[in-house]
Structures are given as structure tokens and as C-alpha cells.
Amino acid sequence: MYIEKRILSIKDTQRISIFVSIVLLLLFIVLLFAFWNIQVLKCDYYKTLAIKNIYREIEIKAQRGLIVDRKNNIIAENRLNFSLFLIRKSIKDFEKTIKFINLVTNIDKEKILNRINKYKGYPGSYSIPIKKNLSLDKVIYIKSRFDEFPEFKIAIEPTRLYPYKRIGSHILGYMGEITLKELNREKYRTYNLGENIGKSGIEKQCEEYLRGINGVQIVLKDNLGRIQKVLSEKNPKIGKKIVLTIDWDIQEYIEEIFKDYIGSIGVVDLGTGGIIAIVSKPNFNPESFSGFLGIDEWNELINNPNKPLTNKFIQGLYSPGSVFKIVMALVGLQEKLINTSTVVNCYGSVKIYGRTFHCWNTSGHGPMDIYNALKNSCNVFFYTLGKKLNIDIIAKYARMLGLGSQTNIGLPNEKLGLIPTRSWKLEHLHQKWFPGETISVSIGGGLLNVTPAQVLLMISTVALRGNMPQLHIVKRIEENGKIVSTFKPIFKHVPIKRKIFEILIEGLFRAVNDEGTGRAAKVKGLDICGKTGTQPIISKENPNYERLTKIYRFKAHSWFASFAPRNHPEIAVVVFVEHGGDAGAVAAPIAAKIYKKIFE
Amino acid sequence: MNDYLKYLDKFTFIVIIIISLSGILLIYSVSQSLEQSYYLKQLLWLSISLIAFFIVLRIKTEFVFRSSLALFVILGIILSIQLIAGQIVSGTKSWLKFGFVGVQVSEFIKIPIALCIANILSKIRIIDWFTFCKLMFLLGIPFLLIAVQPDLGTAFILTSFIIISILLKRIKLSIIFVSIMFVIIGSFLSWNYILKPYQKNRIISFFNPEKYSQSSGYQIIQSKIAIGSGGLNGKGYLKGSQSKYKFLPTRHTDFVVSVLGEEFGFIGVSFLFLLFFILFYRQFNFKSKTDREFYFVYLFNFFILFQFLINVSMSIGLFPILGIPLPFVSYGGSSLLSFFIGEAIIFKIKINNYLEI
Structure with a gap:
């Protein structure tokens, strides 16, 4: 049996027990307070953290x-x-x-x-x-x-x-x-x-x-x-x-026949103003942007001199060339400076303000009335008309027909173009307007700048005898098969007599159907009316004219603005070929193919 | 035997059983997300522990004290063998395998240590250098053996014996001064040469858990979120999102209190604390027949208290994460068994008081 001599007295152990019990109590109170602090006082804070953890x-x-x-x-x-x-x-x-x-x-x-x-x-x-x-x-x-x-x-x-x-x-x-x-x-x-x-x-x-x-x-x-x-x-x-409003079959067809050209084509449904096709060449593959475009691919798109990313239809600015003669004829008739019996003799050139202005036909067209002037695109007739006009009046009518302002077709970043006036020149170029400039403008040159879209609007307005359609590209917007909004065709009336439009249209009809400059656009039974425009890059007076015009970038731009049929117009087509050369030979036949495709 | 049961402190015993069962309840909850039936194993271990408890209750206290040194030596040898084997066969853990159950020897050595220290303390009036060396020898060897396993937490807990010894006995002042110097030098050396980076990170992140919220502070923060989000009433049993969706680390062992706090709230935590308070209060307040019995009860109870305090403080970020389980509650058979054996000795000592010998 183990008998121990006790050192601790009963009192000692009791003292220790009491002391330990007090310490124990304090410890537990402190602990409980610590938990109270977290669980009750800061509960909301930790609850949000817990939710953040899992949700x-x-x-x-x-x-x-x-x-x-x-x-x-x-x-x-x-x-x-x-x-x-x-x-x-x-x-x-x-x-x-x-x-x-x-x-x-x-x-x-x-x-x-x-x-x-x-x-x-x-x-x-x-x-x-x-x-x-x-x-x-x-x-x-x-x-x-x-x-x-x-x-x-x-x-x-x-x-x-x-x-x-x-x-x-x-x-x-x-x-x-x-x-x-x-x-x-x-x-x-x-x-x-x-x-x-x-x-x-x-x-x-x-x-x-x-x-x-x-x-x-x-x-x-x-x-x-x-x-x-x-x-x-x-x-x-x-x-x-x-x-x-685009018809993708026609769009595809036009892209195919236009694939080797640089330029733009626009086709509009004259019944509504809805665009049927817009082509701008060169183009690009939009899918290549869906991922991340490679640097090389991007540089090629940006640095290509033919600007594939530019939509030339609404962003390309060009002189309208002879297409502008339609506007000039309208101004002359409306301002009563000419009528159907006015005849001008073309000898291949005419001297105005001491300067010689050439006709494209250097041997001369002979006596020209308004119909034949449009048919043959006679410069001399329009120079003579231009001499009687001041630029501000030309500008007024050009604007009335939609040139020099956005068509609001419904695509971003549309260009304005430029229809110059005297005040515009003074303000922007700080120069007086020279009468000679009006002569250049009267055959679509000079400071004039328009987009193919504006030309399409102009020819459409002529075709519809003064009813200017609102060109548009979005037909309607649908959600879950239900129509959210529909574009209702809008036509704005241009305050010009129908008779004048009929005169213009007769000229445009002859240009295509009566061995005029647009004869290559003739399609049997379609009564196509149109106007060519060959806008030279360099002047005929340039001594190297013959040699330079063989170089691509000095070749003239080719326009063909047209519509069909003559009496109840359904379709208008504008073809623009950059440096295409002779419009009658380049732009007009392309338009013919498009009409054939649409009316087939 | 009838006498033993008659004088057994049944109230405290029931408290311990309730604590253990609440542990199993929590382990069942986390077993869902851990996809292992830890609660069944724990239930098995509780049964083993109860059997062991009643066996130990029958052993004479005198025999227990007498064989304590031998027990200490045996367990020390097993620990050494394990350590050497671990060096040779890498991956050998601090477990002894007995069939399907593994036993963690380091958990058991605290019993012979407490017995031996009680023996020593009962024979002296003041801790002199000689006694101090004996104490250091008793603690130092298992401390090192366990620390290099490495199981720093278990080793660290052993220091509680020194603290309680100093508090219970008078001690020579020179020993205190020298010890403090040793602690300072020792901490410096271990910080620079012994502690592994992850162990250091735990200590660093303790002081600034938010800064290390993605790495070492993660555990502290997630534990606090679990406890804090439990609120007053808790989210309900098996409904703790922190444990269910695995944000709580080692939730069946070290962070079992966090599960309790999350699912049962402040009320649940208070209830468990109350049970522990009753346990400690009852075991500290008793009449002893001999000094060594008195010292053993204090040493062992204080050891449990120390472990309890560290575990709980750890879960709310008041103490660095040491990987120490909550006595009777956390999953771990060896821990549970060793505490039941220790408690059996205490219960036996309390019974002795009523018996005429």
C-alpha cells in the first residue's frame, strides 16, 4: 500500500480549486463573448461572405x-x-x-x-x-x-x-x-x-x-x-x-459579273425606294473579323489602295461627269433658258470667256436639240447652257434632286458630297467663283462631288417624274416572327413640271435605244433609259493625253445612270466603274446584264 | 465493482458522453460532403473507448502510477521506431496499424507523462534544477519525437504540462530566467532553420488572414465565415453551406467547432461550451487522498482545457492554426480513446476518495 506524506493541505487544494474555478469561469465568459461578437454582432457581414462564397x-x-x-x-x-x-x-x-x-x-x-x-x-x-x-x-x-x-x-x-x-x-x-x-x-x-x-x-x-x-x-x-x-x-x-430590301440572288449575280472591276453598283426598286443590291468592289470577308484578325490581314485591308473597307456606294466621292447633264437639262428647261426647239451647233469645241472648251467628239455633233444633246452627251450644248446660268441656280436644282446631301439610306458613315456654290467657295477656299468654273460644272466636272447613291436617287427621281423616293435598305424588323416595325415607302414631290421630266426621259431613252452613247445598254422590250458619264482624270489639253490614258490610274471614271421601263419605271440602276474608261463601252453593258437578270 | 459504479460521478460521465455524441452528430453532417462514413468509425471508436474506460476504472490507481514510467518508456520506444521506420520507408505516418484501425501513438503518451510528472511533483516542495531537468527530460523526448513527425500541434500541446507544473509548484527564479532565454533563442532558431514554409505561413497569416485569403489565411477566413454566418440560431443541421460546399477545411477534425457554429449557431456553441464548463468544473473540484492524485487530475484536466482553448480560439482566428482536434468531439479514434482512458483514471481517483482503503 502506497502511503504518501502529503505536502498539500486540504486547505491548499481547496484554495487551488476555487482559484481555478474562477479562472475557468472567466475564460468561458471571454470565449462566449468572442463567439457572440462573430455570430451575433458581425453575423450579417459573415452571412454575405458565405453567400458570396457559393452563389x-x-x-x-x-x-x-x-x-x-x-x-x-x-x-x-x-x-x-x-x-x-x-x-x-x-x-x-x-x-x-x-x-x-x-x-x-x-x-x-x-x-x-x-x-x-x-x-x-x-x-x-x-x-x-x-x-x-x-x-x-x-x-x-x-x-x-x-x-x-x-x-x-x-x-x-x-x-x-x-x-x-x-x-x-x-x-x-x-x-x-x-x-x-x-x-x-x-x-x-x-x-x-x-x-x-x-x-x-x-x-x-x-x-x-x-x-x-x-x-x-x-x-x-x-x-x-x-x-x-x-x-x-x-x-x-x-x-x-x-x-x-436586298434581293440576294441579284446581289450575288451582280457581284459575279462585277468581280473584276473596281467601283460600285446600286439597284433600287422604284415602287418602294427599297434597295435591291449594293455592290462595292473590292470587298472583304466579314467573317475574318469575327475572330481576331491577323495583323497581316488587317494591314492588307487598310493599306490596299482600292480601299476594300470603304463602301464606295455611299462613301466614294466622284465627279458625276456627263450624268450631271440630266440636271443641267432640267435647270435649263425649268428656268426657261432652253426649250425643245432650242438648237446649238456643235463644232467639236466652243470658245467661252476666252477659253476653248472641247466636246468629247472633237469633230463635232452638228446641230443639237435637247433630246440629241442628251442622246449624244454633247458637251458644247451644255457649255452654251452653262454660260447662261449661275452656279447657285445649278446648285439649287442639283440639291433638289438629291445630290450633295446624304440619302439616309440606312447605312452608317454616309458621305455628303459637294455641290459648290459661290458662298461655299468663299467660305471654304476663300476665293471668288470664276464663271469658267460654271462651264466645267455644266458637264459634271469642276468641284462637283457625289456618291453613287446620290446619283441613284437623282435618276430615280427623274424616272418617277419628280417623286423622290426615300432610299432604304431595311424593310422591316421582326421579333419572334412578329413584325416590330416596317418601313413604309415615302415619296417626296419635287416641284418641277412633269412635262420637263418627260423631255429628259425622251433624251435618256434615245441615248440607249436610238444609237446614243448608252446603246450598249439596250435590251429588247425593256425600254431602258439611261445616261452615260465618262469623267476624265486628265484634260484632253494635256500633251500626253493619249499616252497617259492607257495607264490605269489616269483612265476616266465610267458612269451609267439608268432606269426601266420608260413609262412605268420599276428599277433604277447606277453603275460606277473606277478608271473604267469609256462609259458607253464599260458601264452601260453591265447595266444591261443587270436589267436582263431582273426582268428575265 | 458495484462500489465503483455506485461512486462513479455519473453526472460528469453523462456530460462526457453527450459531448462525444454531439461530436458524432457533427461528424455525420460533414461526412456527407467528405463522402466517407467517418461517423460510423467514430461511433466504433466511442464504443472501444467506453470499454477501455470501464477496464481502466477497475485498475488500481497505485498500479497505474507505478507502471507509468514503464509505459512512458514503451511508448517512447514505439515512437522512435516509427520515426526511424519513417525515415527508411518514406510515407510511413505516425500511425500504428492494427488490422483496419490505425492508432496514433503520440496521442497516448500524454497519459504516462502526466502520471510521471504527478509522481515527481508530489515528492518535492519547490522545483529545483534537478526536478526541472527531470521534467524537461520527460517532456523533451516525446516533444522532439512528435515534432519531427512532423506533428507540431500535438507536440506543442505537451508544453501545457510545464505551464501547469510551474503554476502548481513554487519554482526557482533562476530557472524561469534561463527558460525564457531558451524559449527566445529556440524560437529564433526554429523560425530560421526548423519550421517549414507552410508552417511559417500559418503563423504569418494568423496575424493578417485577409492578406493571405487565397492561400494560408484561407482556412481562418473560411472558418470565421462559417461560424459568423451561423448567427444566433444556425442554418440548421446538415444545412451549413460552408461545410456542405467544402469551403471549410478539415471540418471533421480541427474545424469541427466551425461546423457546430454554422449549423447550430451561437446557441449550439454555447451549449457545447456549457457542457465543457461543467466537465472542467466538476473535474477540478474534488477531494483527493494523495498529492500525486491531485496533481495528475490537474495536469490532465489542464491538458484537455489547453487543447480545448487552442482549438476553439483557432476556429475564430484568435490563435494560429496548429492542427489540434477538439477533445471528445473531433474525429479521431486515438484522441478519443486516450482522453477516455485519462478520464477513467480521474474518475477512478474520485471514486477512491469515497472508498475506505
């Missing part, structure tokens, strides 16, 4: 609205594609990440850095788009390394697809990533960096309709970000459908 809102990208032509052919649609995103906050080793992106996407390291830097102002959890249109093998490769690179995210995103590729590229335009500058605009208030917007064409013009409404999925996630439960889902809403 995630996932944006589901909406598809962009379709674009279809007047026959419901789909010309812009969407394809689902894999895109690579980077989430900055999850990056472990920045260098490694950049290296990996470079390896997978072949994008320059510097470009990747620039890209990421652009998103500085965005939260670290924002998904920065790095690469679109990822191929399946790359997707698999990246996914296989997710453990190593948790900062990457692959999402399925709708990407724009243009089934007709280059056809109608200037009508459709192209898509591109929104820039920082664009983001600051009121129009793009609801957009975020990394989103795609329409950059030109209908894609830009109808951005607000085409853009869908993104869906949201609220999910519960675990600590590794794996989705455990979908709590709610709001489906994305596809953008509205844009129905164009």
Missing part, C-alpha cells in the same frame, strides 16, 4: 439577331464557338500564364499583355476574352491543364457567321470588339469591354435591334468552383431579325 451569376451570351434578305435568305447568322477567357484574379504565375497563352494561341506576348492591361479598371474576376474560335483540340488541351491554370475559362459563345462570305460585305458590315473610345459613348452605355459590336454596315446601323439580351444563370458552387445546383435560370433572348 455565382453566370452570364449566358445571347445570340445576335439574324439578317435576312427580302426573300428570307439568311445572310447573317450565328455559330456557337469556343472562346478562351482569362480571369486575372486566379493567376498564380503571371509569366507562366502569358507563356501558356502564347503557346496555345500564337498571339504575341506583347499583344497579350496589352490586352490584359486594357482591363485594368475591371474587377479581377472579370472574364477577359483572349481568343475566339478555338479549335476543338485546343479546347481539350486547355481543359486538360485547368488544374495547373485555374485562371482560364472556356465558354461557348455565339460568333457571327456569314454564309455568303464576301457577298454583300458592305451591306452587312462586320463585327469587332468594342473599343475604349466607343465605350464612353452614350449609345454603348450598357456594353462591357470585350463585347463585340457592329463596326460598319447593317451590323452597326441596327446594333440596338440585333443585340440580344443576355441570360443569367444563378448557381451554387463549391470551393473549387464546380456547379452544385442551378438555382434559377433566365434564358438569353436572341436579337431582333432584320429583313433587308
Whole structure:
């Protein structure tokens, strides 16, 4: 038996017990207070953190609205594609990440850095788009390394697809990533960096309709970000459908016959003012913008002297040349300076204000009345008319017919052109107007600058005997098969007597059908009326004229403005060929083919 | 045997059982997300522990004290063998495998240590250098053996024996001064040469968890979120999002209190604390027949208290994360069994008081 000599007295142990009990009580009170502080006082704070841990809102990208032509052919649609995103906050080793992106996407390291830097102002959890249109093998490769690179995210995103590729590229335009500058605009208030917007064409013009409404999925996630439960889902809403007035069969046909030219063609339905085709050459493939365009591809588009990205139909500015004689004839008749019995003798040139002005037919046309002057495009007749006119009156009527102002056809960045007046010249060139300039203007030269669209509007107004149609390209907008809005044809009356238009039309009819300058446009049974325009780049007085006009860039521009049939006009066509040379030989036959195709 | 049961402190015993069962309740909750039936294993271990408890209750206290040194030596040898084996066969953990169950020897050595220290303290009036060396020897060897496993948490807890010894006995001042110097030098050396980066990170992040919220501070923050978001009433049993969606680390062992706080709220936490308070209060207030019995009860109870305080403080960020389980509650058979054996000795000592010997 163990007998111990006790050192501690009963009192000692009791004292210790009491002391320990008090300390114990205090300890537990402190602990409880610490838990009270977290669980009761700061409860809301931690509750939000707990919710932040598990709840995630996932944006589901909406598809962009379709674009279809007047026959419901789909010309812009969407394809689902894999895109690579980077989430900055999850990056472990920045260098490694950049290296990996470079390896997978072949994008320059510097470009990747620039890209990421652009998103500085965005939260670290924002998904920065790095690469679109990822191929399946790359997707698999990246996914296989997710453990190593948790900062990457692959999402399925709708990407724009243009089934007709280059056809109608200037009508459709192209898509591109929104820039920082664009983001600051009121129009793009609801957009975020990394989103795609329409950059030109209908894609830009109808951005607000085409853009869908993104869906949201609220999910519960675990600590590794794996989705455990979908709590709610709001489906994305596809953008509205844009129905164009374009007839894609005709568009395709014209692009085919025009493929070797540089220039522009516009075809309008005179019954409504709806555009049937707009061609601008050279064109581009809008799909190449849907991903990230390669530097070389972009440089080629930007530096090409023929400006493939410019829609020459509304953005190309050219002298109208002899096409302007239609306007001159109208001015002369309306101002009663000429009538149907006025005859001018053409000897190949005429001396006005001490300077000799040449006719294109150097041997002279002989006696010309207004009909034959239009038919033969006689310069001398119009020089003589021009001498009687002042520029401000010419400008007034030119504007009345739609020249020198936007047609508001419904495509972005349309050019104004220029119909000069005396006050304009004084204001912008700080010079007086010289009467000789009026003579140049009277055959469509000088300071005159118009777009093919304006010429199309002018010829349409003539064709409709003074009823100026509102040119347009969007026929209607639909949502879920229901029409949201429809374009109602608008015609504006030009205050000029019908009789005068009939005189002009007779001249234009003869130009095509009576061995005039536009005879190459003649199609049996169609009663096409038209006016050629061969606008020289260099003067005939130039000693090297013969030699230089063989060089492409010194060749004259060719115009042909026309409509058909004569009495109940249905279609107007404007053909413009850059440096095409003789309009009668180049532009007119192209128009003939188009009429044949449309009326066949 | 009937006498034992008659004088057994049934109230405290029931408190311990309730604490253990509440542990199993929490382990069941987290077993769902861990996809392992830890609660069944724990239930099995509780049964083993109860059997062990009643076996130990039958052993004479005198025998327990007498065999304590031998027990200490045996367990020390096993620990050493394990350590050497671990060096040779890499990956060998601090477990001894008995069929399907693994036993963590380091959990058990605290019992012979407490017994030996109680023996020593009962024979002296003041801790002199000689006694101090004996104490350091008793603690130092297991401390090192466990620390290099490396199981710093378990090793660290052993220091509680020194603290309570100093508090219970008078000690030579020179020892205190020298010890403090040793602690300072030791901390400096271990910080620079011994501690692994992750261990250092734990300590650094303790002082600034928000800065390391993605890495080493993650555990502290997630634990605080779990407890804080539980609020007054808790989110309900099995409904804790922090544990269900795996944001809480080691939620079946070190952070079991966080699960309790999240699912049962402040009320649940207070209830468990009340049970622990009763346990400690009852075990500290007793009449002892001998000094060594008195010292053992204090040493062992204080050890449990120390572990309890560190675990709980850790879960709300008041103490660095050391990887120490909550006594009786956290998953871990060895821990549970060792505490039940220790408690059995305490209960036995309390029974002795009523028995005429």
C-alpha cells in the first residue's frame, strides 16, 4: 500500500480549486463573448461572405439577331464557338500564364499583355476574352491543364457567321470588339469591354435591334468552383431579325459579273425606294473579323489602295461627269433658258470667256436639240447652257434632286458630297467663283462631288417624274416572327413640271435605244433609259493625253445612270466603274446584264 | 465493482458522453460532403473507448502510477521506431496499424507523462534544477519525437504540462530566467532553420488572414465565415453551406467547432461550451487522498482545457492554426480513446476518495 506524506493541505487544494474555478469561469465568459461578437454582432457581414462564397451569376451570351434578305435568305447568322477567357484574379504565375497563352494561341506576348492591361479598371474576376474560335483540340488541351491554370475559362459563345462570305460585305458590315473610345459613348452605355459590336454596315446601323439580351444563370458552387445546383435560370433572348430590301440572288449575280472591276453598283426598286443590291468592289470577308484578325490581314485591308473597307456606294466621292447633264437639262428647261426647239451647233469645241472648251467628239455633233444633246452627251450644248446660268441656280436644282446631301439610306458613315456654290467657295477656299468654273460644272466636272447613291436617287427621281423616293435598305424588323416595325415607302414631290421630266426621259431613252452613247445598254422590250458619264482624270489639253490614258490610274471614271421601263419605271440602276474608261463601252453593258437578270 | 459504479460521478460521465455524441452528430453532417462514413468509425471508436474506460476504472490507481514510467518508456520506444521506420520507408505516418484501425501513438503518451510528472511533483516542495531537468527530460523526448513527425500541434500541446507544473509548484527564479532565454533563442532558431514554409505561413497569416485569403489565411477566413454566418440560431443541421460546399477545411477534425457554429449557431456553441464548463468544473473540484492524485487530475484536466482553448480560439482566428482536434468531439479514434482512458483514471481517483482503503 502506497502511503504518501502529503505536502498539500486540504486547505491548499481547496484554495487551488476555487482559484481555478474562477479562472475557468472567466475564460468561458471571454470565449462566449468572442463567439457572440462573430455570430451575433458581425453575423450579417459573415452571412454575405458565405453567400458570396457559393452563389455565382453566370452570364449566358445571347445570340445576335439574324439578317435576312427580302426573300428570307439568311445572310447573317450565328455559330456557337469556343472562346478562351482569362480571369486575372486566379493567376498564380503571371509569366507562366502569358507563356501558356502564347503557346496555345500564337498571339504575341506583347499583344497579350496589352490586352490584359486594357482591363485594368475591371474587377479581377472579370472574364477577359483572349481568343475566339478555338479549335476543338485546343479546347481539350486547355481543359486538360485547368488544374495547373485555374485562371482560364472556356465558354461557348455565339460568333457571327456569314454564309455568303464576301457577298454583300458592305451591306452587312462586320463585327469587332468594342473599343475604349466607343465605350464612353452614350449609345454603348450598357456594353462591357470585350463585347463585340457592329463596326460598319447593317451590323452597326441596327446594333440596338440585333443585340440580344443576355441570360443569367444563378448557381451554387463549391470551393473549387464546380456547379452544385442551378438555382434559377433566365434564358438569353436572341436579337431582333432584320429583313433587308436586298434581293440576294441579284446581289450575288451582280457581284459575279462585277468581280473584276473596281467601283460600285446600286439597284433600287422604284415602287418602294427599297434597295435591291449594293455592290462595292473590292470587298472583304466579314467573317475574318469575327475572330481576331491577323495583323497581316488587317494591314492588307487598310493599306490596299482600292480601299476594300470603304463602301464606295455611299462613301466614294466622284465627279458625276456627263450624268450631271440630266440636271443641267432640267435647270435649263425649268428656268426657261432652253426649250425643245432650242438648237446649238456643235463644232467639236466652243470658245467661252476666252477659253476653248472641247466636246468629247472633237469633230463635232452638228446641230443639237435637247433630246440629241442628251442622246449624244454633247458637251458644247451644255457649255452654251452653262454660260447662261449661275452656279447657285445649278446648285439649287442639283440639291433638289438629291445630290450633295446624304440619302439616309440606312447605312452608317454616309458621305455628303459637294455641290459648290459661290458662298461655299468663299467660305471654304476663300476665293471668288470664276464663271469658267460654271462651264466645267455644266458637264459634271469642276468641284462637283457625289456618291453613287446620290446619283441613284437623282435618276430615280427623274424616272418617277419628280417623286423622290426615300432610299432604304431595311424593310422591316421582326421579333419572334412578329413584325416590330416596317418601313413604309415615302415619296417626296419635287416641284418641277412633269412635262420637263418627260423631255429628259425622251433624251435618256434615245441615248440607249436610238444609237446614243448608252446603246450598249439596250435590251429588247425593256425600254431602258439611261445616261452615260465618262469623267476624265486628265484634260484632253494635256500633251500626253493619249499616252497617259492607257495607264490605269489616269483612265476616266465610267458612269451609267439608268432606269426601266420608260413609262412605268420599276428599277433604277447606277453603275460606277473606277478608271473604267469609256462609259458607253464599260458601264452601260453591265447595266444591261443587270436589267436582263431582273426582268428575265 | 458495484462500489465503483455506485461512486462513479455519473453526472460528469453523462456530460462526457453527450459531448462525444454531439461530436458524432457533427461528424455525420460533414461526412456527407467528405463522402466517407467517418461517423460510423467514430461511433466504433466511442464504443472501444467506453470499454477501455470501464477496464481502466477497475485498475488500481497505485498500479497505474507505478507502471507509468514503464509505459512512458514503451511508448517512447514505439515512437522512435516509427520515426526511424519513417525515415527508411518514406510515407510511413505516425500511425500504428492494427488490422483496419490505425492508432496514433503520440496521442497516448500524454497519459504516462502526466502520471510521471504527478509522481515527481508530489515528492518535492519547490522545483529545483534537478526536478526541472527531470521534467524537461520527460517532456523533451516525446516533444522532439512528435515534432519531427512532423506533428507540431500535438507536440506543442505537451508544453501545457510545464505551464501547469510551474503554476502548481513554487519554482526557482533562476530557472524561469534561463527558460525564457531558451524559449527566445529556440524560437529564433526554429523560425530560421526548423519550421517549414507552410508552417511559417500559418503563423504569418494568423496575424493578417485577409492578406493571405487565397492561400494560408484561407482556412481562418473560411472558418470565421462559417461560424459568423451561423448567427444566433444556425442554418440548421446538415444545412451549413460552408461545410456542405467544402469551403471549410478539415471540418471533421480541427474545424469541427466551425461546423457546430454554422449549423447550430451561437446557441449550439454555447451549449457545447456549457457542457465543457461543467466537465472542467466538476473535474477540478474534488477531494483527493494523495498529492500525486491531485496533481495528475490537474495536469490532465489542464491538458484537455489547453487543447480545448487552442482549438476553439483557432476556429475564430484568435490563435494560429496548429492542427489540434477538439477533445471528445473531433474525429479521431486515438484522441478519443486516450482522453477516455485519462478520464477513467480521474474518475477512478474520485471514486477512491469515497472508498475506505
